[in-house]
Amino acid sequence: xxxxxxPQFHHPALPKNELGYTHRDYEGSISTLCAGCGHDSISxxxxxxxxxxxxxxxxxxxxxxxxxxxxxPTYFLGNSHGFNSVHGRMxxxxxxxxxxxxxxxxxxxSGDGDSASIGFGQFAHALRRGVNMVYIVENNGVYGxxxxxxxxxxxxxxxxxxxVTNNDxxxxxxxxxxxxxxxxxxxxxxxxxxxxxxxxxxxxxxxGAAFIDVISPCVAFNNHAGSTKSFDYVREHNExxxxxxxxxxxxxxxxxxxxxxxxxxxxHDGTKLVLRKLDSDYDVHxxxxxxxFLQTHAAKGQIVTGLLYVDSEPEDLHHHLNTVDAAxxxxxxxxxxxxxxxxxxxxxxxx
Amino acid sequence: xxxxxxxxxxxxFANVNGSGSASxxxxxxxxxxRMGIPVAPRNIFPSNIQGLPTWYEVRISExxxxxxxxxxxxxxxxxxxxxxxxxxxxxxxxxxxxxxxxPLPASKFRxxxxxxxxxxxxxCNREYSEPRQRQLFKNIxxxxxxxxxxxxxxxAIEQLIGEQYKGKEKLLQPNIHALHLGRDWALAxxxxxxxxxxxxxxxxxxxxFVEGNAAAALGAVYxxxxxxxxxxxxxxxxxxxxxxxxCARLRVDPETKKSKYAIIQAEDELASIGVVIGxxxxxxxxxxxxxxxxxxxxxxxxxxxxxxxxxxxxxxVQRAGPSTGMPTRTQQCDVLSCAYASHGDTKHxxxxxxxxxxxxxxxxxxxxxxxxxxxxxxxxLDLDIGMNHRLCRxxxxxxxxxxxxxxxxTAADLDAxxxxxxxxxxxxxxxxxxxxxxxxxxKGSFFTRGTSRDxxxxxxxxxxxxxxxxxxLLRKFETAKDLVPRPLLAQxxxxxxxxxxxxGSTSPAMDEAIDLIEARGQPVDRLRIRAFPFHxxxxxxxxxxxxxxxxxxxRDAQLRSLIVNECSIDPVRLVPILHYxxxxxxARHIAGAVGDHLDKLKVRxxxxxxx
Numbered sequence: 001x002x003x004x005x006x007p008q009f010h011h012p013a014l015p016k017n018e019l020g021y022t023h024r025d026y027e028g029s030i031s032t033l034c035a036g037c038g039h040d041s042i043s044x045x046x047x048x049x050x051x052x053x054x055x056x057x058x059x060x061x062x063x064x065x066x067x068x069x070x071x072x073p074t075y076f077l078g079n080s081h082g083f084n085s086v087h088g089r090m091x092x093x094x095x096x097x098x099x100x101x102x103x104x105x106x107x108x109x110s111g112d113g114d115s116a117s118i119g120f121g122q123f124a125h126a127l128r129r130g131v132n133m134v135y136i137v138e139n140n141g142v143y144g145x146x147x148x149x150x151x152x153x154x155x156x157x158x159x160x161x162x163x164v165t166n167n168d169x170x171x172x173x174x175x176x177x178x179x180x181x182x183x184x185x186x187x188x189x190x191x192x193x194x195x196x197x198x199x200x201x202x203x204x205x206x207x208g209a210a211f212i213d214v215i216s217p218c219v220a221f222n223n224h225a226g227s228t229k230s231f232d233y234v235r236e237h238n239e240x241x242x243x244x245x246x247x248x249x250x251x252x253x254x255x256x257x258x259x260x261x262x263x264x265x266x267x268h269d270g271t272k273l274v275l276r277k278l279d280s281d282y283d284v285h286x287x288x289x290x291x292x293f294l295q296t297h298a299a300k301g302q303i304v305t306g307l308l309y310v311d312s313e314p315e316d317l318h319h320h321l322n323t324v325d326a327a328x329x330x331x332x333x334x335x336x337x338x339x340x341x342x343x344x345x346x347x348x349x350x351x
Numbered sequence: 352x353x354x355x356x357x358x359x360x361x362x363x364f365a366n367v368n369g370s371g372s373a374s375x376x377x378x379x380x381x382x383x384x385r386m387g388i389p390v391a392p393r394n395i396f397p398s399n400i401q402g403l404p405t406w407y408e409v410r411i412s413e414x415x416x417x418x419x420x421x422x423x424x425x426x427x428x429x430x431x432x433x434x435x436x437x438x439x440x441x442x443x444x445x446x447x448x449x450x451x452x453x454p455l456p457a458s459k460f461r462x463x464x465x466x467x468x469x470x471x472x473x474x475c476n477r478e479y480s481e482p483r484q485r486q487l488f489k490n491i492x493x494x495x496x497x498x499x500x501x502x503x504x505x506x507a508i509e510q511l512i513g514e515q516y517k518g519k520e521k522l523l524q525p526n527i528h529a530l531h532l533g534r535d536w537a538l539a540x541x542x543x544x545x546x547x548x549x550x551x552x553x554x555x556x557x558x559x560f561v562e563g564n565a566a567a568a569l570g571a572v573y574x575x576x577x578x579x580x581x582x583x584x585x586x587x588x589x590x591x592x593x594x595x596x597x598c599a600r601l602r603v604d605p606e607t608k609k610s611k612y613a614i615i616q617a618e619d620e621l622a623s624i625g626v627v628i629g630x631x632x633x634x635x636x637x638x639x640x641x642x643x644x645x646x647x648x649x650x651x652x653x654x655x656x657x658x659x660x661x662x663x664x665x666x667x668v669q670r671a672g673p674s675t676g677m678p679t680r681t682q683q684c685d686v687l688s689c690a691y692a693s694h695g696d697t698k699h700x701x702x703x704x705x706x707x708x709x710x711x712x713x714x715x716x717x718x719x720x721x722x723x724x725x726x727x728x729x730x731x732l733d734l735d736i737g738m739n740h741r742l743c744r745x746x747x748x749x750x751x752x753x754x755x756x757x758x759x760x761t762a763a764d765l766d767a768x769x770x771x772x773x774x775x776x777x778x779x780x781x782x783x784x785x786x787x788x789x790x791x792x793x794k795g796s797f798f799t800r801g802t803s804r805d806x807x808x809x810x811x812x813x814x815x816x817x818x819x820x821x822x823x824l825l826r827k828f829e830t831a832k833d834l835v836p837r838p839l840l841a842q843x844x845x846x847x848x849x850x851x852x853x854x855g856s857t858s859p860a861m862d863e864a865i866d867l868i869e870a871r872g873q874p875v876d877r878l879r880i881r882a883f884p885f886h887x888x889x890x891x892x893x894x895x896x897x898x899x900x901x902x903x904x905x906r907d908a909q910l911r912s913l914i915v916n917e918c919s920i921d922p923v924r925l926v927p928i929l930h931y932x933x934x935x936x937x938a939r940h941i942a943g944a945v946g947d948h949l950d951k952l953k954v955r956x957x958x959x960x961x962x
Contacts, residue, residue: 058796061633061788074798074810081788083632084800085625086651092580092622096629096637097788099578099613104633104789122625125618324609328577329634329787333754335611336575338601340748346569347745350559 006030018054026050026057028078032071038190038216038231039069039138043076045193046107046136049200050077055105061097062107065090065119068145069111069138069216077107088119091126091135095317098131101327102318105204106133113143116152116171123173127180127209132316134203135182135211137173138190140218141229148221159226172298174308177211178291183314184210185290186307189234190217198244198273199307205246205271208314215303239297241306242284243276267312275307284310353465354444355546358388358413360424362497365437366490367430369401375490376407378511379497380740383411384560385507387552391417391859393739393935398585398678404433413554417706417742418860419935424547425501427493434459446545448493448500467541469496474532488529495533502544504551505534559707559745563736564640566707567666568593569746570714571638572601575754576664578637580615580626582645585678586734587668590640591616620645624652624663631662632799634759634787636718638664643672643685646692653727654693655801657824660774660783662721662757665689666714666730668737671933680933681734683855686909689729690883696821698828700835701729701883705858706736708743709881713836722757724831725782733904735856735935758784765794773797773808774820781827828884835882838889841865843874849949850876850896851928852889854910856935857902863938864945871942873949875900883913890918893925898952900945902928904936 006029014022026047031040050060057079064070066087073082085093094108108126115123115137126135141154148161152171159165177185184206188196196214203210215234217223223230228237242263265273265284275284283289290309297304324331354360362379366372373394380392391410397403410420425446428437441447443463449455451468460466471492475485498505509527516523537543568590571579581591595614602611617623623639630637641649646667656663669685671677676684692699702717704710710732717728758778760771765786771794774783783806786795797808805816843865853861858879868875878892878899893899893914901911908927915922928944930936 056792058789058792063629079793079796081786081796082798083629084798084802085628086655086801089621089625089652092617092625093629093632095615095622096578096580096626096631096635097633098629099615099626100630100633100635100637101787101789121618122622125622129615318613321613322608322610323613324604324607324611328611328613328630331575331577331611333575333752336577336602337573337748337754340750342601343573343746343748347557347559350561350745351555351557 017051019056021051021054021057023047023051025079026077028073028075031075033068034220036219037068038140038218039072040075041190041193042136042138042196042214042216043072045196045200047076049197049204053201053204055204059103060105060107062109063090063094063097064109065111065114067111067114067143069109070114072138073107073109088114088117089122090114091119091122091131094133095126095129095131098133098317099323100329102132102323103327106131108133108135110135110137112137112139112141112151112153112173116173120152120171124176124180127177127182127211129317130181130183130209130315130320132207132318133209134200135209137213138216139173139213139229140216140222141227142218142222144218144221155228158228159224161221161224172294173211174213175291175294177213178287178294178309181209182211183208183311185309186211187213187215187303187305189215189238189305191231191235192238192305195240195243195305198246201246202244202271202273202307205267205269206310206314207267207269208311208316234303237301237303239302239304241277241279241282241293241304241308243278244307245274245276247272247274265310265312273307273310278306284308285312352444353446353546354424354442356424357548357550358411358552360411360547361420361422362409362411362425362427363423363437363440364407364427365430365433366405366407367432368397368399368403368405370490371487372405372429372490373407374515375494376409377740378508378515379494380409381511381560382498382503382508383409383549384555384742385511386504386549387555388413388549389415389417389554389742391419391741393419393735395934396679404430411549413552415554416859416863416938418863419937421937421939425545427497429493446547448496465545467500469493469533469536474536478532488525491526491529492533495530496537498530499534499537499543500541500545502548502550505530555742557745558742560740560742561707562589562738562740563704563707563710563732564590564668564738565593566746567704567710567714567730567732567737569597570711571664571718572597573711573748574636574715574718576636576638576718577612578626578630578635579612579639580617580623580637581640582617582620582623584620584642584645586670586738587640587642587645587666589738590666590668620648621652624649624665627663628652628656628661631721632788636664636722638666638717640666640668642668642670643688644675646685646688650693653699654695654697656727657693657697657699658695658801659799660725660785661727662725663727664717664721664730665727666732669731669733671931677933679734681856681935682904682931682933683731683733683857684905684909684931685731686905686913689731690913698884699727699729700724700831701731702836703731703854703881704736705855705879706741706743708746710736711746716836719755720834723755723782723834724827725757725785726827731855733856758782760784760786760790760795762791762795765791771795772806774804774806774823776823776826779826780830781823781825782830832884832886835884835886837886838881838892839879840888840892841877841879843869843876845874847874847876848897849873849900850878850892850898851900851902851945852878852880852892852910852914853902854880857904860936860938860941861902864941867938867942868945868949871946873946875945880910885914885917889914890920893918893920898924898926900926900928900948902936902941904930906931
């Protein structure tokens with residue numbers, strides 16, 4: 001299929017956001033993924049998150065690698081620049097883009113093959129550096145476009161559609177992200193939009209390296225009995241630690257939850273995250289505790305979801321490099337070229 | 352008969368890596384330079400930090416020959432490990448300076464050279480008690496002895512020591528003292544000066560003395576690079592280091608103390624080129640510095656940059672390959688792997704600087720070319736010019752020069768109703784317009800991908816739009832031929848049927864060789880290629896000559912292959928002259944090889960044989 005033109009017409013009474021855009025303004029072209037693919041739900045949630053946050057669509061840059069998940073940036077935010085790069089290398093391309101212009105929002109979309117197998121190194125190093133981005137892995141544990149091979153996030157002992165058992169240990173990207181120093185780490189499920197939407201919104205507001213692992217069942221190759229990434233399996237084993245609401249700007253906070261189960265997290269830019277804790281002992285600011293919690297539940301076969309860790313005062317790569325406030329791509333020869341007088345001095349020092 | 356020569360000889364220092372000899376040897380070279388006499392130093396170093404043999408060769412040439420000459424007139428033998436081989440390199444009639452503290456059997460020497468013993472260890476042990484001092488000052492002491500033996504202006508060395516230890520007064524006096532220890536001992540105990548000696552001249556003029564890597568990095572600063580991503584690899588690391596140093600001095604906002612640049616030491620070369628492509632896609636000028644193995648790793652990304660048309664700059668400081676090859680030895684062996692980098696049909700633009708001055712110029716120009724042509728640009732240095740100090744014309748910059756950011760459509764253009772198609776060839780030069788991300792709320796956005804697309808950047812797997820796009824990329828490559836640096840022609844004094852093509856660091860050896868070849872009565876026209884794709888003058892040059900020698904520093908005659916392939920030349924007419932043992936090519940080698948061929952050709956001119 002080449003491309004299908006999506007009809008432009010829409011209901012005149014569609015709700016508009018603060019910028020006057022409807023959610024249609026955040027859509028992309030028609031998805032070419034399989035009907036029912038979890039990835040399409042994630043795209044829809046991303047559209048809704050950007051719409052609700054009133055983000056000007058062109059202020060987002062969406063980048064991806066190669067694979068089913070990496071195709072999705074074509075299917076949302078049609079007015080944003082997009083870059084479908086090389087398999088496993090989205091993190092480096094995104095890092096470069098972010099260095100060039102710190103003023104845009106960077107959305108990195110990847111998959112489990114793209115991030116946990118071929119691109120494991122780049123995944124790790126982008127998080128280590130604290131690139132200000134939203135890094136979403138649409139995790140289905142399987143290679144879709146090449147028809148059903150296991151990826152590195154497939155659980156040991158899980159069965160492929162052809163009946164082959166996976167003997168290799170799996171990589172938990174959330175555990176890795178926590179260890180590598182990501183300042184916002186969450187896991188969700190493509191089938192749980194109520195949980196996913198506020199997590200994406202909070203990640204966009206977060207001014208640091210935000211990582212979200214979204215389990216997104218592959219309806220074609222990994223939604224059968226014996227899979228640990230199927231809709232049924234994930235619903236049965238989901239252990240949510242909290243439910244999140246995001247309040248942007250300085251809107252007053254109304255709390256209508258039972259005391260003791262609510263935690264308000266204020267981010268650096270004034271955004272407030274309201275966490276309804278499902279596990280009363282869970283502290284969202286404790287990286288080490290998050291790692292322990294994750295491993296303890298993983299050992300019990302439970303998939304922990306929710307916002308697992310957030311640093312309210314994140315430092316990003318630009319902070320570490322002490323770059324100027326202006327976007328580097330706006331600087332001209334006036335700011336960048338030292339000129340002939342300086343060069344004469346350099347010449348003199350080389351004699 | 353000992354060699355007699357003023358201002359024209361080769362001094363070779365044989366040292367142990369990590370013994371602190373490098374700065375003393377460099378001081379020696381600079382002192383000669385301060386006397387107005389051109390020098391060409393070359394570091395011959397192992398892939399090692401401490402303990403293995405290392406050499407520093409200084410060619411002194413008032414005539415200004417800066418290529419490697421071959422042979423040694425004076426050997427400063429400070430490494431017992433390599434003694435026998437080193438002594439063997441001395442020209443008949445040459446000189447050997449050695450540490451005579453421990454007596455050596457006569458069999459260790461040669462009858463046809465002059466042997467000069469200086470008890471360096473003894474002098475050191477008498478003067479210093481700390482082992483580290485004994486080691487470091489030994490180097491300065493031999494420089495002191497050389498100053499007497501070669502008639503070096505001692506004030507010039509003292510001045511250099513003063514400059515080097517400016518602000519570190521504690522180190523200044525002891526170094527001056529050590530210098531005089533050696534000098535005084537030589538004056539008191541040896542016949543000074545030797546048959547080879549120095550005499551103040553005025554042959555340096557306003558030239559500067561700088562490494563190609565530092566010059567290229569400065570070019571990147573002047574050319575407006577703001578993002579650099581790199582991975583350490585010899586011999587290119589010093590380019591990124593120099594960029595870091597230059598930026599810290601020239602690119603920090605004086606008020607806010609913030610940086611107008613971003614440098615990332617990436618996890619590997621794949622990430623380096625990925626960062627460059629991401630930054631360039633987003634409108635910043637970005638580059639990486641690497642060597643052959645890095646180029647191999649970057650192949651997939653380079654194809655993406657070609658096909659998705661992302662301006663990007665790669666400095667390739669070449670070393671001997673394949674595989675790890677000889678990491679610290681020079682070659683011009685990445686010509687083909689860069690010209691055709693990546694899978695599928697790709698062709699890239701290469702620039703071949705001859706020295707640091709051109710490394711600076713091309714280093715800056717590469718960014719204009721990348722933006723204008725929206726494609727990767729390779730600046731092809733090598734270890735010989737990258738990591739050695741080379742005398743060259745001073746850097747120049749025209750303050751009226753504006754960066755050529757190429758065809759970029761702005762929000763105002765889009766609002767004015769200009770048609771935007773990312774891959775639309777509006778000007779028939781194969782170069783389309785692009786927009787930076789974030790330009791306009793509703794116009795001008797597009798999706799960049801390595802998969803095929805139509806002129807409006809819409810994904811397609813149809814044959815016709817794919818072929819249309821590939822043809823446009825070829826048109827763009829044609830356009831490049833007139834934008835890249837032109838070849839430079841130097842005609843022989845007499846008309847000739849023979850020509851020679853050369854490029855990059857071969858320049859000084861070639862310039863010197865031409866004199867030697869002409870002295871044999873064989874005039875040859877010269878064409879120095881400075882870029883790929885080849886300008887039409889390359890084909891005409893070959894057409895105008897019966898035979899053209901192509902001088903290169905690789906085994907497979909890579910540039911020759913590129914000429915045969917791209918200009919459709921009969922290979923018989925291009926005679927390869929190759930040098931690829933990892934040492935820099937010499938005038939003697941070129942003159943010998945070209946001369947021998949010409950002698951053969953004189954016997955049986957091919958035209959007559961064929962007719």
